Amino acid sequence: MNEAIGTRRCPVHFDHESAEHTTNWVAEFDAMREKYPVAWSDRHGGFWVATSYDAVVRMAKDAESFSSHKHFDPATGHVEGGITIPATPITRGLPVEADKPEWDAMRGFINRRFAPKAVESYRADARLYATALLNRVIETGAMDLVNDFTGPVPAMVTMKLMGLPLHEWRQFADPLHTMVYTAKDAPNYAEVVGDVAWVFQRCAEEYARYLQEPEQDNLLSYFAHNDMDGRRLTLEEVLAFSNNIIIGGVDTTTALTTHALAYLHDHPVERERLLENPAMLPFAREEFLRFYxxxxxxxxxxxxxxxYDGIDMHKGDRVFLAWAAANRDPDVFAKPHAIDMARPSNRHVAFGSxxxxxxxxxxxRMMFEEMMAEIFARIPDFEIDYENSRRYPSVGTINGWETMPIRFAPGSRVECSMVL
Ligand code: HEM
Structure with missing residues (x-):
């Protein structure tokens, strides 16, 4: 019998924000999943940690029992609930930190803007940004893969989607970027969170401008001119939607693409295989999502x-759903610690459940494809300088790279309507 059954708490000292987790997360998740698929960590005031695929998916699908709702009082800074441990002391993200029935209207309000057809209309923009960014550095034979390429492309697409000024992408991306990789008990965390206030202030200013102008094809303008469930959004809700969409947009695809390119650099035979079989890219992409x-x-x-399976849980208890651990569960994925770019039936939960x-x-998926295509076409021979590369100091929220210098055979600029 699993030791968790029939006991109140199976104690572990798990801390997803710790340096140990950053370097040792695969082994740490394996050990917990095997022994205590639902464990109790004594860190951050105590919380449950679900590591098996079954537990993670069952809890994620039971949104009535496992709530995402966050309460934040800007006057006092008091924060409760939400989707991070410890809770993040900024306005909640919407729709991600709302429960049904509130969530239904919110997700319904923005669904159409994220549908496949809407996304395709941004493909040419993603390609344009990728080409312009490589043009900027191609003659030099060197760039920082994260800061010059995989960071800016998703950030610029997100700016366009939101209706924010494209040239301000770095000012938006940097504070959010720093917030997700700074551990919440780090001495500079309050300062880091303070820097995010600028992002909200700029969103509010741009939203005020869209209120005065005819409707345009972007989210802030859409919020300014359309009703959700028979009423306009409050400014607080506009900022909460912006928070979720900008944070969702800027760092995640950067992490995915950087990891994928690093893997292909380290495995040249796999790189050749992918270059020779472009139809394999969607399968490889899903495998990179699962693996990283x-x-x-x-x-x-x-x-x-x-x-829950014989474990007593109490109202207000916090639970960490470890997507990364579920994605390496050997009960669901054969050889979970190996990348199989042709893995059949890949039911990963990298996008949640x-x-x-x-x-x-x-x-x-679209941004990943465009970035990979640009790199493959123009600098397939790039070399990573690992000595000067750095992972995020904390991977508990986003498993990403802070910097990754690369070198490549210098090439020529190509024609492009954007010059950066
Ligand atoms: C590789 C890239 C990405 C990964 C791995 C990722 C992962 C996730 C995960 C795990 C969730 C579930 C949250 C939860 O259950 O609490 C989520 C939700 C969400 N993501 Fe992403 N995401 C990615 C890209 C994006 C992009 C590009 C955007 C926006 C442009 C975005 C916007 C959102 C939003 C708005 C939600 C909340 C949905 C809801 O609550 O109904 N994400 N994402």
Whole structure:
């Protein structure tokens, strides 16, 4: 019998924000999944950690018992619930930190803007940004893969989607970027969170401008001119939607694409295989999503006292759903610690599961494809300088790279309507 059954708490000292987790997460998740698929960590005030695929998916699909709702009081800074552990002291993200029935109207309000057809209309933009960014550096034979390419492309697409000024992408991306990789108990965390206020202030200014202008094809303008469930959004809701969409948009696809390119650099035979079989790219992409899980895990809040597989959980308990651990569960994925770019039936949960499953998954897939195509076509021979590359100091939220210098055979600029 599993030791978790019939006991209140199976204690572990798991801390997804720790340096140990950053370097040792695969072994740490394996050990927990095997022994305590639902464990109790004594860190951050105590929380449950679900690591088996079965537990993660069952809890994610039971949104009535496992709530995402966050309460934040800007006057006092008091924060409760939401999808991070510890809770992030900024305005909640919408729709991700709302429960049914509130969530239904919110997701319904934006669904159409993320549908496959809408996403396709941004493909040419993603390609344009990718080409312009490579043009900027191609003659030099060197760039920082993250800061000059895989970071800016998703950030610029997100700016366009939101209706924010494209040239300000770095000012938007940097504070959010730093917030997701700074551990919440780091001495500079309050300052890092303070820097995010600028992002909201700029969203509010641009939203005020769209209120005065005829409707345009972007999200802030859409919010300004359309009703959700028979009423306009409040400014607070506009900022909460912006928070979720900008954070979702800027770092995740960057992490995925950087990891994929690094893997292909380290495995030249695999790189050749992919270059010779472009039809394989969608399968490879899903495997990179499974293997690297750009979002390692997110939280839920127990909505009422309940029993989960013999474990007593109490209202208000916090739970960490470890997508990354579920994605390496050997009961679901054969050879989970190996990348199989042709893996059949890949039921990964990198985009989550249940009602909050990622609305931006089509955007992520499209941006990934465009970035890979640009690199493959123009600098397939790039070499990574690992000595000067750095992972995020904390991968508990996003499993990404902070910097990755690369070198390549210098090439020529190509014709492009955008000059950066
Ligand atoms: C590789 C890239 C991405 C990954 C791995 C990823 C992962 C996730 C995950 C795991 C969730 C579930 C959250 C939960 O259950 O609490 C989620 C939700 C969400 N994502 Fe993504 N995401 C990616 C890209 C994007 C992009 C590009 C956008 C926007 C442009 C986006 C916007 C959102 C939003 C708005 C939600 C909330 C959906 C809801 O609550 O109904 N994501 N994402």
């Amino acid at each position: 899980s750009p979002i390692h895990g997110l939280a839920r809040n127990v909505a009422h006292d309940l029993e 249940g009602i909050h499953r990622c609305i931006g998954s089509n955007f992520a």
